[in-house]
Amino acid sequence: MTITSFNRVVASIPNGCLRGNITSFFHQYHSDFSHSFTVLVQQRTSQRTFATTSHQCHNEPKYPTSPSGPLVPGCETRERKNAQMGDNTLPSKPPANDPNPNPNPVPVVVEESPFPLTAADKWVLSQTDEEFKCHSWDELRTLIQNNDLSVLKRKPSDLRRYMKWTAETKASYGSMTNYLLAHRLPKTWGEPPFTPVSDVPFAEPSDYCVLLNDWPYGFEPGITHIVVWTCTAIATDDDKGDMTPESRNIVGDFVKRYFVDRLGPGGEEKVLYFKNWVALQSVRALEHIHVLVKDVDPALIEEWTREQEWHKA
Template identity: 40%
Template sequence: MTPNPQPTLPVPFWNTNLPPTLHTKDCPSYLTYAKQPENSKDRLILSTPDSAYTRQSWAEVQALIDTNRLDLFQRVPSDLRRYREYAEKIAREFGSVREFVMRERLGWGGLEGRGKRDKKEGVWFGDGDDYKILLNDWPYGIDPRIVHLVVWTKFEFPSDPVTGDLTAEARKAIEEFVGEEFGRRCGEGRVRWFRNWGSLKSVHAVEHFHVMLFDPDREFVREVTGGDVALADKVGKVSEM
């Protein structure tokens, strides 16, 4: 008589997307944050098999940005795990993710240019040394034809004290920069930008905003980023490093 097969039991969220040989009884330190009720979104993502994840399309990306639903962006489950694993590693080595970004990614010893711009001329991006365009190291789980860039600046963009959103002057300056730097080469309908809400920022104290390009010329991307390579494409599992 053939025995009935045993039902497959669900695995803890921290073991999802791992082969059984790598399952652990206890949650690794870099994922314990997801146990908290306020981090239920990440816990749900981490519990999802990569095979069940659907990448967000360009139409969906545009809609999320246009309606300011930035909280609905998310990473591929295994990429979110790698991101949290690597973030813990660099926090140990550099003291904080901010310090790592400043030293290793931006090569800025400080923020001497912060808050300094030609107010008479209204120039925000006049000095190329005061900003840097890089690939997003851990991009969202979006259509692979979409290139996710981050524009880091040594200067701050003022926010409205009531709404917390960018002032009209700051928004206009960014829109003009994005239009000139990206829209002219990629086409206006293939470019979107946003600045994350404070609660969504993974790196505080260094001003930055995000730019999404749909299916851009890869040579153009190499040109504006100086040939940058995202960390997600450089590193494997931390245990293998």
């Protein structure tokens, strides 16, 4: 018997036959051809009974390790998952430069959000608070220097509460802007569009308001998150809504005189600041910047964020 004759015989066997049955069927043939036969049967039957999918899998297919071994379930294509779960599935890997990857993410459907979720947000929602790694000061410095602002994220439980609170606040007030105007921002500003005293951001104290962030990102202990709101527009570029070089200098000068200089020598090592791109802002109608301070006396933070007389109606 030749390989060609084996080929004809194997081709005549029904597709549903298992490898063990095929091997038994041909056991009567001469042992000189056993090696050639085994190779041929493996080639033909692996195409018929052991392939779990015709698509590219996201993990290694789990084929039997022997001709009579059982087929191990569990190899599922990403296309099938996406078809079942829709567009809100979690990313298959953490965002680029993510310092907080989850090594064993559990695919879940991301609940409807009242604001656009970044890839980092979706990744966080696959984790528990115990798995979450808080942002360190050195890490924050690197992220801000590289303008990797989309990687900043809240703890999983905080993010879920923030999503819930935002949805309820929008339902009650119509928008986040209405809520902030009613409860957080100076009454002297009136309603937008505002009429600032100065067209230069942060040039006039009555044109800005310094507040603690009600919903800070997930930081290590000792880091305080402050938001500075302004009724003066901060110029941004037309690409992704980032600050222009001129407006970045204006913001930097303000942060230095208001925060860094009050801390004395070495104060620049305790202060970081950034402005989210327009696409990352959950409150887009009102201008604001973020300031992070590390290991600062709570009394000074209270002084920075207290209501000023010129803001009272």
